[in-house]
Amino acid sequence: MTTKPLKLKELAKGEDRFAHGHRMCAGCGAPIVVKQVLMATDYPIIASNATGCLEVSSCIQQFTAWKIPWIHSAFENAAATISGVEAMYKSLVKQGKLEDKQVKFIAFGGDGGTYDIGFQSLSGAMERGHDMMYICYDNGAYMNTGIQRSSATPFGADTTTCPAGDVIPGKPQQRKDLTRIMAAHGIPYVAQASPAHWMDLMKKVQKAFEIKGPKFMNIISPCNRGWRSRTDDAIMLSRLAVDTCYWPLYEIENGVTKITYKPKEKKALIDFLKPQGRFKHMFAKENEWMLKQAQEQVDAQWERLLKEDSAVREEKPAEG
Amino acid sequence: MGKIVAVTGNEACAQALKQINPDVCAAYPITPATDLMQRFSSYVNNGQVDTELVLVESEHSAMSACIGAAAAGGRVATATSSQGLALMWEMLYIAAGTRLPIIMPLVNRALSAPLNIHGDHSDGMGARDTGWIQLYSENAQEAYDNTIQAFKIAEHMDIRLPAMVCMDGFIVSHSIERVEYIDDADVKNFVGKFQAVNPLLDLDKPKSYGPLILTDLYHEYKRAQHEVMTKVPKVVLEVAAEFEKMTGRKYSLFETYRLEDAEIAIVVMSSAAGTTKDIIDQYRDKGVKIGLLKPRMFRPFPYLEIADALKHLKAIAVLDRADSFGGYGPLFMEIASAVTSMDTKPAMINKIFGLGGRDYLPEQGEHVIDELINVAKTGKVQTVKEYIGVRE
Numbered sequence: 001m002t003t004k005p006l007k008l009k010e011l012a013k014g015e016d017r018f019a020h021g022h023r024m025c026a027g028c029g030a031p032i033v034v035k036q037v038l039m040a041t042d043y044p045i046i047a048s049n050a051t052g053c054l055e056v057s058s059c060i061q062q063f064t065a066w067k068i069p070w071i072h073s074a075f076e077n078a079a080a081t082i083s084g085v086e087a088m089y090k091s092l093v094k095q096g097k098l099e100d101k102q103v104k105f106i107a108f109g110g111d112g113g114t115y116d117i118g119f120q121s122l123s124g125a126m127e128r129g130h131d132m133m134y135i136c137y138d139n140g141a142y143m144n145t146g147i148q149r150s151s152a153t154p155f156g157a158d159t160t161t162c163p164a165g166d167v168i169p170g171k172p173q174q175r176k177d178l179t180r181i182m183a184a185h186g187i188p189y190v191a192q193a194s195p196a197h198w199m200d201l202m203k204k205v206q207k208a209f210e211i212k213g214p215k216f217m218n219i220i221s222p223c224n225r226g227w228r229s230r231t232d233d234a235i236m237l238s239r240l241a242v243d244t245c246y247w248p249l250y251e252i253e254n255g256v257t258k259i260t261y262k263p264k265e266k267k268a269l270i271d272f273l274k275p276q277g278r279f280k281h282m283f284a285k286e287n288e289w290m291l292k293q294a295q296e297q298v299d300a301q302w303e304r305l306l307k308e309d310s311a312v313r314e315e316k317p318a319e320g
Numbered sequence: 321m322g323k324i325v326a327v328t329g330n331e332a333c334a335q336a337l338k339q340i341n342p343d344v345c346a347a348y349p350i351t352p353a354t355d356l357m358q359r360f361s362s363y364v365n366n367g368q369v370d371t372e373l374v375l376v377e378s379e380h381s382a383m384s385a386c387i388g389a390a391a392a393g394g395r396v397a398t399a400t401s402s403q404g405l406a407l408m409w410e411m412l413y414i415a416a417g418t419r420l421p422i423i424m425p426l427v428n429r430a431l432s433a434p435l436n437i438h439g440d441h442s443d444g445m446g447a448r449d450t451g452w453i454q455l456y457s458e459n460a461q462e463a464y465d466n467t468i469q470a471f472k473i474a475e476h477m478d479i480r481l482p483a484m485v486c487m488d489g490f491i492v493s494h495s496i497e498r499v500e501y502i503d504d505a506d507v508k509n510f511v512g513k514f515q516a517v518n519p520l521l522d523l524d525k526p527k528s529y530g531p532l533i534l535t536d537l538y539h540e541y542k543r544a545q546h547e548v549m550t551k552v553p554k555v556v557l558e559v560a561a562e563f564e565k566m567t568g569r570k571y572s573l574f575e576t577y578r579l580e581d582a583e584i585a586i587v588v589m590s591s592a593a594g595t596t597k598d599i600i601d602q603y604r605d606k607g608v609k610i611g612l613l614k615p616r617m618f619r620p621f622p623y624l625e626i627a628d629a630l631k632h633l634k635a636i637a638v639l640d641r642a643d644s645f646g647g648y649g650p651l652f653m654e655i656a657s658a659v660t661s662m663d664t665k666p667a668m669i670n671k672i673f674g675l676g677g678r679d680y681l682p683e684q685g686e687h688v689i690d691e692l693i694n695v696a697k698t699g700k701v702q703t704v705k706e707y708i709g710v711r712e
């Protein structure tokens with residue numbers, strides 16, 4: 001019942017708890033993320049969902065793709081909403097009005113609904129210690145309203161509100177490192193994952209569900225409309241994000257950082273940027289500094305993470 | 321029999337919540353409602369209730385957590401005031417549109433700017449279109465009684481809507497009054513067991529809450545919400561009748577005072593109604609045929625019933641403890657709407673009073689009545705809307 005073996009053959013036989021027939025764009029990363037998360041476990045799950053692409057495309061009028069209990073209330077409050085559901089569950093179980101079926105609670109939100117407008121609600125719910133998991137599918141912009149920049153949008157990206165103009169060539173700021181910020185909450189489990197590394201992603205979900213208390217997972221979720229890439233490259237791009245160390249796979253369990261996948265050979269960031277139209281202007285002669293700056297940002301973050309990696313720290317015990 | 325106590329409005333409401341023992345409450349501090357949930361928190365921490373208390377980081381999250389908890393399938397309450405309610409605004413519509421019977425004492429307070437912590441009805445009036453039932457209370461006893469009745473009204477199988485129980489900030493929330501408490505067992509018995517409708521926690525029949533509904537069905541969805549509202553008055557009266565049987569205290573959609581044979585009347589809500597009744601007694605002693613109508617249920621607004629109660633009058637003064645800038649006072653607009661159904665329409669004046677906790681003094685009421693006597697005599701209204709009790 002608890003941690004099921006992650007065998008592709010077995011997983012394929014399982015029932016989809018997020019059904020086909022939803023209206024997400026072809027090639028969208030978000031439904032892949034949701035499927036992998038739900039497939040990782042047999043625990044009963046109740047989910048909340050922030051307003052955004054996933055929400056508007058998965059439950060329309062009398063149609064729903066969700067075969068689990070699911071609630072959407074607004075944009076900035078997926079965490080607060082599920083915290084209320086969890087509180088009711090806890091209350092009813094405690095009072096003997098409901099049987100404890102080890103229900104797991106998940107909030108799904110896009111990066112806008114998580115890094116920006118929903119950040120306060122997320123931070124509050126994590127601090128309160130609800131037994132819940134927040135999953136951000138990070139496609140790096142407000143996609144549902146037409147590709148506006150969010151604080152998760154990578155440096156230099158061309159979006160509809162930070163277009164690559166003659167004076168300002170795309171997003172001037174670096175993205176917010178939300179995974180780290182969530183770790184700073186001191187919650188028991190924080191992880192970053194990618195749907196290309198499905199086994200790693202599902203193991204993290206499984207691990208998280210065995211931990212009581214608040215958990216946070218940040219999962220990269222390619223959007224071919226916003227990234228201006230090919231329809232069928234979601235997995236390829238989410239793999240390149242990992243191999244270039246733009247999106248490192250790691251977890252922070254009770255304060256201990258562990259890189260869960262280290263690319264054998266760290267690829268150049270341009271490998272990840274090149275297939276995406278949103279970075280096209282950065283390859284123009286006059287914008288080469290942007291490529292350099294973007295690479296430096298990634299390098300600095302990767303170096304810092306390497307230093308924090310528990311495996312590395314064990315090899316080199318602190319001096320003195 | 322119940323117990324007679326000397327308590328504040330907040331204390332009385334906290335007592336009602338304790339007796340009802342909701343499954344989940346969310347709380348966020350704001351003057352003057354803070355004290356209510358603070359008291360309730362001590363009931364939680366001392367094991368006097370079974371409630372799971374969610375101490376959120378904002379009122380937006382308070383209402384969001386209430387929505388999640390209510391959809392999960394249980395009894396839910398919170399309380400707030402002013403800016404807190406304003407921050408909840410988005411979620412108030414969602415609570416009502418999702419048909420979740422959440423109960424919220426609203427300790428009425430002015431809205432910024434300028435910042436002011438004292439009582440007026442700006443917050444409640446700003447939420448009148450959200451789809452919540454609103455009951456206004458004159459004193460601590462009514463706040464207590466309305467809270468208990470609100471659960472039964474909101475959770476009624478024909479209704480399933482959220483409800484606000486309003487009382488005037490400080491004037492009622494922080495003044496000690498005589499209140500008659502009902503026995504715990506009687507309250508429990510009166511509100512009954514919570515019956516969940518389509519609970520999210522039912523794992524065998526998974527539900528999706530909060531769909532996207534566009535041009536093809538949204539309109540119908542909203543009409544359904546309107547239709548539910550039309551059923552509320554009947555339920556409010558049924559619950560009031562049952563309540564009267566238990567306590568002897570009588571409630572209706574509104575209260576009238578010396579109105580039957582009156583020629584002129586004042587319409588005013590909440591604590592100011594008490595002061596106004598005293599003034600009316602004085603004028604009655606002088607032979608002036610004046611009465612009062614105090615709406616209790618502001619949403620849904622009982623237009624026809626109120627029109628029937630006011631139809632014999634020559635002139636009416638509506639006292640609003642809130643303004644709709646650029647329009648008439650919100651209560652005046654409702655009374656004016658009610659009057660449209662009358663054959664002969666009384667003359668009407670609108671006075672804005674008591675904003676930001678400005679005292680409503682008997683002289684103010686007396687001036688209004690003097691003007692009203694003149695309006696009734698001449699049938700002429702000089703100024704429809706006017707602020708009273710203003711320092712010039």
Ligand SMILES: Cc1ncc(C[n+]2csc(CCOP(=O)(O)OP(=O)(O)O)c2C)c(N)n1
Binds near residue numbers: 051052054139144
């Ligand atoms: C309070 C509020 N502000 C703005 C919106 C409009 N809005 C709806 S979805 C959305 C963007 C969602 O972006 P994100 O969270 O990144 O998810 P995605 O659409 O990319 O999946 C916005 C801005 C809203 N629904 N509510």
